[in-house]
Amino acid sequence: GREWTEVGALNGSLKDQEVLIRGRVHTTRPVGNKLAFVVVRERVSTVQCLATVKPDSVSKEMVRFVRSLSNESIVDVIGVVSVPDVEIKGATQQVEVQIKKLYCVSRAAKTPITIEDASRSEAEIEKASKLPRVNQDTRLNNRVIDIRTLANQGIFRIQSQVGNIFRQFLLSENFVEIHTPKLIAGSSEGGSAVFRLDYKGQSACLAQSPQLHKQMSICGDFGRVFETGPVFRAEDSYTHRHLCEFTGLDVEMEIKKHYSEVMDIVDCLFVTIFDSLNNVCKKELEAVAKQYPFEPLKYKPKTLRLTFEEGVQMLKDAGVEIDPLGDLNTESERKLGQLVLEKYGTEFYILHRYPLAVRPFYTMPCHDNSLYSNSFDVFIRGEEIISGAQRIHIPEFLAERAQACGIDVKTISTYIDSFRYGAPPHGGFGVGLERVVMLFCGLNNIRKTSLYPRDPLRIAP
Numbered sequence: 001g002r003e004w005t006e007v008g009a010l011n012g013s014l015k016d017q018e019v020l021i022r023g024r025v026h027t028t029r030p031v032g033n034k035l036a037f038v039v040v041r042e043r044v045s046t047v048q049c050l051a052t053v054k055p056d057s058v059s060k061e062m063v064r065f066v067r068s069l070s071n072e073s074i075v076d077v078i079g080v081v082s083v084p085d086v087e088i089k090g091a092t093q094q095v096e097v098q099i100k101k102l103y104c105v106s107r108a109a110k111t112p113i114t115i116e117d118a119s120r121s122e123a124e125i126e127k128a129s130k131l132p133r134v135n136q137d138t139r140l141n142n143r144v145i146d147i148r149t150l151a152n153q154g155i156f157r158i159q160s161q162v163g164n165i166f167r168q169f170l171l172s173e174n175f176v177e178i179h180t181p182k183l184i185a186g187s188s189e190g191g192s193a194v195f196r197l198d199y200k201g202q203s204a205c206l207a208q209s210p211q212l213h214k215q216m217s218i219c220g221d222f223g224r225v226f227e228t229g230p231v232f233r234a235e236d237s238y239t240h241r242h243l244c245e246f247t248g249l250d251v252e253m254e255i256k257k258h259y260s261e262v263m264d265i266v267d268c269l270f271v272t273i274f275d276s277l278n279n280v281c282k283k284e285l286e287a288v289a290k291q292y293p294f295e296p297l298k299y300k301p302k303t304l305r306l307t308f309e310e311g312v313q314m315l316k317d318a319g320v321e322i323d324p325l326g327d328l329n330t331e332s333e334r335k336l337g338q339l340v341l342e343k344y345g346t347e348f349y350i351l352h353r354y355p356l357a358v359r360p361f362y363t364m365p366c367h368d369n370s371l372y373s374n375s376f377d378v379f380i381r382g383e384e385i386i387s388g389a390q391r392i393h394i395p396e397f398l399a400e401r402a403q404a405c406g407i408d409v410k411t412i413s414t415y416i417d418s419f420r421y422g423a424p425p426h427g428g429f430g431v432g433l434e435r436v437v438m439l440f441c442g443l444n445n446i447r448k449t450s451l452y453p454r455d456p457l458r459i460a461p
């Protein structure tokens with residue numbers, strides 16, 4: 001059989017060669033009745049193909065057939081590669097395919113939104129105010145079509161790469177991949193944002209994180225573990241960065257001396273992820289930036305670490321009123337992001353030693369000042385992507401802290417008991433995958449980086 005060529009692999013080196021490609025009809029354009037253009041799209045690449053009437057090979061009927069193809073139909077094209085003198089505007093590949101044969105593999109009905117409309121940048125729409133604007137709900141209602149846009153193909157390939165490097169990096173650092181239950185007896189993070197359900201007559205919850213079981217696995221002597229899986233949060237409000245279900249990338253590890261050992265892993269892991277995205281996903285990043293322009297993320301080979309107190313001081317110096325033992329709100333996190341960028345030239349940094357009062361019950365207080373804790377958050381462009389900490393490994397103290405934080409200790413008794421038979425000092429962190437991709441690409445809404453988002457108003461498709 002004949003070899004298939006990917007649309008993305010079509011370039012000038014194939015000039016005058018016959019190729020076979022499969023893709024979707026992106027657009028068609030008739031010119032007179034002897035010529036038809038059809039742009040064929042495969043993943044993040046498009047190529048212009050043309051059918052011209054030729055006495056020996058291409059009939060009038062053939063050209064008519066090409067012009068009649070509906071957008072989004074899947075076609076096989078056999079044709080010869082040529083290199084035109086002028087720039088090809090409506091396609092990513094700078095070659096043309098002169099069609100010899102074209103088969104329609106699957107014909108598409110008229111789509112509720114067109115890929116062309118769904119692919120326009122804000123700038124294009126602003127320039128020509130009459131162009132249709134596809135709003136977010138319409139996109140999400142027609143997600144299967146919407147995710148065919150080049151930008152979305154880019155976004156979810158970038159997301160795949162983040163998960164891939166996360167796993168590869170941790171395996172190479174001797175972490176063990178685990179899978180913990182998503183049906184659990186009680187809330188793992190405290191707070192109200194938990195989905196409750198009936199578990200065969202017992203009350204249960206959808207896991208708000210793998211927190212309890214990843215720590216228990218450390219007590220079970222795995223040394224270093226990680227997990228990727230769904231995380232459920234019954235968020236009440238509708239924001240640009242909260243979902244009711246997201247993908248958690250979780251890490252837990254023994255530590256010898258200091259929680260900085262956990263931050264060292266965050267540092268190496270994320271620099272590796274960012275480097276890899278910039279090297280391996282160039283075409284995907286371009287596809288995203290074409291529709292949603294953004295500046296590449298500024299980060300350093302060694303990640304900046306600031307203490308919470310230093311952060312508060314920077315905010316105070318900039319005239320922001322702030323409670324030194326309270327949490328940062330969204331606005332002050334953004335502001336601090338700006339200040340850090342101005343002072344240190346990075347948009348990726350770790351803020352550590354948070355006030356104990358604003359952290360979950362399992363967080364280890366600082367040994368030198370119990371108003372603070374051995375904990376950290378990590379930010380991209382002024383928004384949180386990670387929370388992490390050293391954990392309390394002394395069962396009596398853990399139970400005391402849980403109670404003080406208003407948690408019903410009975411619901412987590414098996415968790416607390418697992419620390420009674422010798423528990424190593426340990427710590428870890430949790431990453432929101434959708435947030436990483438959103439913020440790396442400077443996108444303004446987490447629904448853009450969730451394939452089938454679940455938010456307080458949406459549970460379909």
Ligand code: ATP
Nearest residue numbers: 235236237238239242327328329330331384386387
């Ligand atoms: P985490 O799950 O780590 O808490 P987060 O980004 O929700 O992630 P928080 O520390 O809970 O971070 O909250 C930081 C700020 O974000 C809060 O002060 C609040 O302004 C805002 N915020 C948090 N959760 C919500 C929510 N569900 N709806 C609206 N705003 C929220």
Ligand code: AMO
Nearest residue numbers: 209211242243246385386387388428429430431432
């Ligand atoms: P936390 O609650 O901060 O920490 O969650 C960890 C990371 O998950 C992401 N995230 C979310 N993403 C989308 N929608 C949401 N509603 C949402 N909530 C959180 C954020 C956040 O930084 N057990 C701890 C982690 C640990 O200490 O190991 C935890 O769950 O990117």
